[in-house]
Amino acid sequence: MKPMLLFCGQYNRVWIPDPEEVWKSAVIAKDYRVGDKALRLLLEDGTELDYLVDPGSLPPLRNPDVLVGENDLTALSYLHEPAVLHSLRIRFAESKLIYTYSGIILVAMNPYKQLPIYGDAIIHAYSGQNMGDMDPHIFAVAEEAYKQMARNGSNQSVIVSGESGAGKTVSARYAMRYFATVSRSSSSTHVEDKVLACNPITEAVGNAKTTRNDNSSRFGKYTEISFDERNQIIGANMRTYLLEKSRVVFQSENERNYHIFYQLCASAQQSEFKHLKLGSAEEFNYTRMGGNTVIEGVNDRADMVETQKTFTLLGFQEDFQMDVFKVLAAILHLGNVQITAVGNDRSSVNEDNTHLKVFCELLGLEHNSMAQWLCNRKIVTTSEAVVKPMTRPQAINARDALAKKIYAHLFDFIIERINQALHFSGKQHTFIGVLDIYGFETFDVNSFEQFCINYANEKLQQQFNLHVFKLEQEEYMKEDIPWTLIDFYDNQPVIDLIEAKMGILELLDEECLLPHGTDENWLQKLYNNFVNKNPLFEKPRMSNTSFIIQHFADKVEYQCEGFLEKNRDTVYDMLIEVLRASKFHLCASFFQESPVPSSPYGAMITVKSAKQVIKPNSKHLRTSVGNKFRSSLYLLMETLNATTPHYVRCIKPNDEKLPFEFDSKRIVQQLRACGVLETIHISAQSYPSRWTYIEFYSRYSILMTQQELCLGDKREVCKVVLHRLIQDSHQYQFGKTKIFFRAGQVAYLEKLRLDKLRQGCIIIQKHVRGWLQRRKFLRERRAAVVIQRYSRGQQTVRKAITAAALKQAWAAIVIQRHCRGHLVRSLYQLIRVATITIQAYTRGFLARRRYQKMLQDHKAVILQKHARAWLARRRFQSIRRFVLNIQLTYRVQRLQKKLEDQGRENHGLVEKLTSLAAVRASDMEKVQKLEAELERASTHRLNYEEKSKRYRDAVEEKLAKLQKQNSELAAQKEETEQKLRETTQELKDKMDDLTKQLFNDVQKEERQRILLEKSFELKTQDYEKQIQSLRQEVEALRSEKTQLHRRLEEERVTSDSLKGEVARLSKQAKTITEFEKEIELLQTQKIDVEKHVQAQKREMREKMSEVTKQLLESYDIEEVRNRLSVEDLEHLNEDGELWFAYEGLKKTTRVLESHFQSQKDCYEKEIEALNFKVVHLTQEINHLQKLFREETDINESIRHEVTRLTSENMMIPDFKQQISELEKQKQDLETRLNEQMEKMKDASKTGSCFFCFMKDLEEELYMKDTVIKKLQDQVRSLTKAIEKANDVHLSSGPKEYLGMLEYKREDEAKLIQNLILDLKPRGVVVNMIPGLPALILFMCVRYADSLNDANMLKSLMNSTINGIKQVVKEHLEDFEMLSFWLSNACHFLNCLKQYSGEEEFMKHNSPHQNKNCLNNFDLSEYRQILSDVAIRIYHQFIIVMENSIQPIIVPSMLEYESLQGISGLKPTGFRKRSSSIDDTDTYTMASLLQQLSYFYSTMRQNGLDQELVRQATKQLFYLIGAVTLNSLFLRKDVCSCRKGMQIRCNISYLEEWLKDKDLQSTLAKETLEPLSQAAWLLQVKKSTDSDAKEICERCTSLSAVQIIKILNSYTPIDDFEKRVTPSFVRKVQALLNNRGDSSQLMLDTKYLFQVTFPFTASPHALEAIQIPSSFKLGFLHRL
DSSP states (O other): OHHHHHTOSTTOEEEEEETTTEEEEEEEOSOOOTTOSEEEEEETTSOEEEEEOBTTBOOOBOOOTTTTTOSBGGGOSSOSHHHHHHHHHIIIIISOOOEEEETTEEEEEOOSSOOSOOSHHHHHHHTTOOTTTSOOOHHHHHHHHHHHHHHHOOOEEEEEEESTTSSHHHHHHHHHHHHHHHTOOSSSSOHHHHHHHHHHHHHHHHEEOOSSOTTEEOSEEEEEEEEOTTSOEEEEEEEEEOOOGGGGTOOOTTOOOBHHHHHHHHTTTSGGGGGGOOOOGGGOHHHHTTSOOOOTTOOHHHHHHHHHHHHHHTTOOHHHHHHHHHHHHHHHHHHTOOEEEETTTEEEEOTTOHHHHHHHHHHTOOHHHHHHHTSEEEEEOSSOEEEEEOOHHHHHHHHHHHHHHHHHHHHHHHHHHHHHHTOOSSOOOEEEEEEEEEOOOOOSSBOHHHHHHHHHHHHHHHHHHHHHHHHHHHHHHHTTOOOOOOOOOOOHHHHHHHHSTTSHHHHHHHHHHSTTOOHHHHHHHHHHHHTTTOTTEEOOTTOSSEEEEEOSSOEEEEEOTTHHHHHHOOOOHHHHHHHHTOSSHHHHHHTOSSOOOOOTTTTTOSSOOSSOOOOOSSSSOOOOHHHHHHHHHHHHHHHHHTSEEEEEEEEOOOSSOOTTOOOHHHHHHHHHHHTHHHHHHHHHHSOOEEEEHHHHHHHHGGGSOHHHHTOSOHHHHHHHHHHHHOOOGGGEEEOSSEEEEOTTHHHHHHHHHHHHHHHHHHHHHHHHHHHHHHHHHHHHHHHHHHHHHHHHHHHHHHHHOOHHHHHHHHHHHHHHHHHHHHHHHHHHHHHHHHHHHHHHHHHHHHHHHHHHHHHHHHHHHHHHHHHHHHHHHHHHHHHHHHHHHHHHHHHHHHHHHHHHHHHHHHHHHHHHHHHHHHHHHHHHHHHHHHHHHHHHHHHHHHHHHHHHHHHHHHHHHTTTTTHHHHHHTHHHHHHHHHHHHHHHHHHHHHHHHHHHHHHHHHHHHHHHHHHHHHHHHHHHHHHHHHHHHHHHHHHHHHHHHHHHHHHHHHHHHHOSTTHHHHHHHHHHHHHHHHHHHHHHHHHHHHHHHHHHHHHHHHHHHHHHHHHHHHHHHHOOHHHHHHHOOHHHHHHHHTTTHHHHHHHHHHHHHHHHHHHHHHHHHHHHHHHHHHHHHHHHHHHHHHHHHHHHHHHHHHHHHHHHHHHHHHHHHHHHHHHHHHHHHHHHHHHHHHHHHHHHHHHHHHSSOOOHHHHHHHHHHHHHHHHHHHHHHHHHHHHHHHHHHHHHHHHHHHSSSOOOOOSOEEOOGGGHHHHHIIIIISOOHHHHSTTSOTTHHHHHHHHHHHHHHHTTOHHHHHHHHHHHHHHHHHHHHHTTTOHHHHHHHHHHHHHHHHHHHHTSOOGGGSTTOOHHHHHTSOSSOOOHHHHHHHHHHHHHHHHHHHHHHHHHHHHHHHIIIIISOSSTTSOOOOOOOSSOOGGGSOOTTOOOHHHHHHHHHHHHHHHHHTTOOHHHHHHHHHHHHHHHHHHHHHHHHTOGGGOSHHHHHHHHHHHHHHHHHHHHTTOGGGSHHHHTHHHHHHHHHHHSOOSSHHHHHHHHHHOOSSOHHHHHHHHHHOOOSSTTSOOOOHHHHHHHHHHHTTOOOOOOOSOOTTOOOOOOOOOOOOOSOGGGOOOOGGGOOTTOEEO
């Protein structure tokens, strides 16, 4: 107790029990003395308290504030319950952190709120990280399990436990999602998706709403995720434990049945479920017991859709799904079967019961048998079988037991089918098991389910204790620390009480076997066997129906009612027989007598099945539920013991489900139950605090003396310091890598450190205040001295001045004035004379020089005048020729367009004429038909008259007989006659209308004919005008041709050096006479064509007139109208024959139009022949002009080449001087390097700075060598070029290259192989111009274009693009190769643009480069393909750079101390940071900058465009900022003010690097703005309202979620720093609510900025490019 008494002095803080808050903080107000009965305390509210204490149990001490809120509870110096509770409160309620480590346990508190910490970006951030490097998270535990499985090849288990509502299901789901994400394979089976799809199904059939949780798992689940040798998921297997079957038939108030029932009822009105005859959930007994059938915020219908989707994803067909839904609907209908009492001993079911009928119909059962055996039971004896009726309660129990049995079988069946869907054919290499099991439960009424759950938790707690004990022992042995036995709670007696021989379970099974066994008899046996005999078993004082068991977490009282019934879990045999005879195959299979076959996974999974198949000896000897559960629990423990476990303890912070509300009572209860405090207790028994030597040295170096710091070995320093600071050597132990401390020793060291810092602060304050006072005193003293000096001077002056002294002083002044004046005047005269003489000579010299300059300027003006005049004349002539060519081209195009328009109009006219002719012919045919019909009608009328005459005679004979009838029918006759007259008049009117319409149509056709004739005459005139214009243009071409001929003659006289070429031109000029003859011939042909056209016109006019006359003459309308009567017209037009006649006339007109069109086509063909000859003549003239321009350009190129070589010859001495200077620098650097090497050989240790210096020095030497080589190569090339130029001048004539490379078609594959596939950039890139392979390829493209060979060009382009794709595919991870070919692809693309002939790309071309444009093919389509290839190369190029630099970012930006000594390490507990290890290969900021410099130098060496370099740099800097910021969000230990200073310093290094590489304009600095603002946020003051406002105004690049996360994660390193208060965080959050930014916490590290490829014209002339011999392209020839 002595160590504890040391801290019981005044002002120390302690914890005391409190009925409301469990533990309350207080400060000792008076020193405690041994023997004092009370401890004087001062509470936080200011009240004083005398706390009674026992010297053997003083109140626990509080930890220093700097240790509170750490990631690992084992980092606390004082490990006890109040310290754990307070640390969890700080993390959860204030910092909003839901995960905390407690040794090997991850404590997960349910936030009751969606948090943005589970996205894919978070998964990728935790992937590959050590467990202590990041903040606690379920992903960190999953990554640790996955890493140990991959590294050691051992099986792992993740055990997730906690009470209902604590978040077990969600935590297990996230762990499985992590495994599915990080181990995702490239196969198409999507096993990972299937594994995740199991969760919605199992939650639907196994989860329900309880009073504590809206999605409570009512069963235990162990999921084995199987992996292959590549650590990829290949399948899974699921085992379940103790489904709560009683929930199917009974739910407490405010609870629900399983989710699947409500989902089914919500979807009952859909067509696919109507045959189930369901309704709403309120209509069924089994779903309305809890009162409320709806969960707020849950849509059961949408969940049903999701359940069906997951069924489908797992491969379950709709038939299988519908079978499952049938069974579920049948259970609901069974619950609504009404059982009525018949007397006291009997009951019955109405056979007309609707729900019973639906139940039997759905399951295929016999209706009468089911109605009978629901109310009766069959008792079989040795002699007979007796049917015994059941009372109504017994029948209801039998009905509910049947419903539970069916649902249990259905649940097992679904799990079995899920396992079959997740079956895998390969061999399992390892597996990770995820156990989602109920935690310790204690309710007001605890029954058989709670007993089994707590029994399982006892077994898990025992396994946990043994594992923790084993880890402690391994840690001690690894560190070579003497092992001492640790006393910890062992719950084996409780387990023996439950499962041992004659234990509770065995007595329960024994009572179940008795025919008349009851719960009371079984309880009495427990009382007899255990009361006063076993201290863990108690009998309640006030109850005879319950018993108490002392579990490891708490005492639990169990009610014995229902234990036997639930343990038996029996259904009457006759009901089973009825179900076994079901016609529904699924229902019948549930109740077969044969045992379930063994799982098909037996060959793959090394552990046994959870459900042990026990074959009963008879129908009466069944295995009880307790026995099954004990067997499955034994197999589970066997599996867990064979794996490496990882523990997740889920805590429910409050019962009201309020977000981030901390209920201390509930949390302490769960901490005691889940084993967290037990871990703390075991750790606190020995050496709970553990520091590595590096951490201890870094943290407590302030307590070391100067003599101790001079020791070389840090371990020795730590030992010496500890021996001096802690006298009792039993309070610590030295391990191999760590120092182990007893409880409280770290707090003592922290107190010493804080005292030392406080003492240092006082000394600093003392000296600063003294310095300020001294400076103030000296300033006042100087002021006083100045005042004294002036006052004393004034007094002395007043005493010394008299009248005589004043006169003498005045006289002396006058004499001095005259003497000084004489001397100054003499000196002035001398200087004036000298100045005038100098000015005269100077002005004369300047005048003469000015005159000479004026004379030279005058001569230069004269020369310029003549030169500019010559240039202007030449420019005018070229422009004039160009304008004439444009005019000629434009006129020809306009003529062609007019001819096309005229042709289209003529074609329309001819079509109309032909249509008119066709109509006329058809009309004539119809007229003839009408005449024939009229003749037949007349003959018919004569016959009719004869018949009517005979009939009239017969009528007259019978007239006497019919007079009476005639009188009766007179009225009817009159009416009939009246109707006849009316119809006759109507027919006449119709005939008149038809004739009028026909006449109008004929007139309309006549008008159209006249219009056609007029338009034909107008177009004929237009043709004549066009022919005249063509004749004039031919004349203009002839005159221009004569002018060109004249100009050629003049140039032939002036150019003596080009006689041969001029002779050839003169020969070609002789052909002009032939062209003139051809033109004359064309003119004669044109005149003939015009005459022919005129003749055709006349013929067409005559034909048109004849046709119209014939039509008008043959179509006598009046005659036709007179010849047709009303009846004839009606008979004639009833079939539309008039319309057919009119259509025939139209066809006749169209025939005429087609004839005219054929004539017009012949004419247009002749016009096209004339145009073609004109174009041919124009091309010949252009060819002559081109030859002339080429000759003049050749002369100019020769002159430019000579001047260029002369200027380069002048630069050779300068290059040689640079080479000598660089060689001297190289020698100096080599000597410096040798000196440093000699120094370092004598040194005892090396540091990262020397390695950085060595690398920089080697890089500098390498760059100097490359520069020297380049200059030497330039000198050699210039010398060779000058020699070649001299040889050219000495030779008979100059040799000019065309910028093409000739190759043979069969050499194409060799070209691609040597230039693309086999080219190694590392060896050739230094000595060649950038993009040389691209230029060579383009010169080959020019050659193919000049040959006008489309196949050759297409083959070359396709081979080039495919070759680039292949070389990139073969070197996907080679940064230099990707950089080289990205550069060449861009150069090749720029060449295709530069020489495409498009004006926008030719702006920066020289005249020589314009001559090299492609002439015959448009390669814009290949430009697009090449651009796509370049984009893919760029993306892979960025990926390679990101993969190379990503491991360096976090160590260099966050962990490396750029400002040495400013950071301080804190204890990290059981989970150690990987950065705390003394690793000499750790990355530094210099490593990051060196990697960036390597990227930059490689890109520049390969000739990558500067704009692309900027874009790549921007992408890299975005990655640096995003990765650093994401790591900052997930690491609470780096969220401190000092770390903010480190980050800001590292950002400045990056900005300096940008400035050094001239990359400020890349916007790369802006990508670091979020990180810069985060660093500023860590450093800024965070307490007042103005601070909150400033944070909101400054942090514009950070989202509100990110700002709040940084504020919540802010962690002080020393006690001098203050935590951010929750009230301040709420202020900032309120100010940020108006922001509409993203709710994502993490930045997307995979984001790529859009890349643009800038067009940069190549300055290199294709004619001057030479192929290096190293390319092995000797088969290419320059043209």
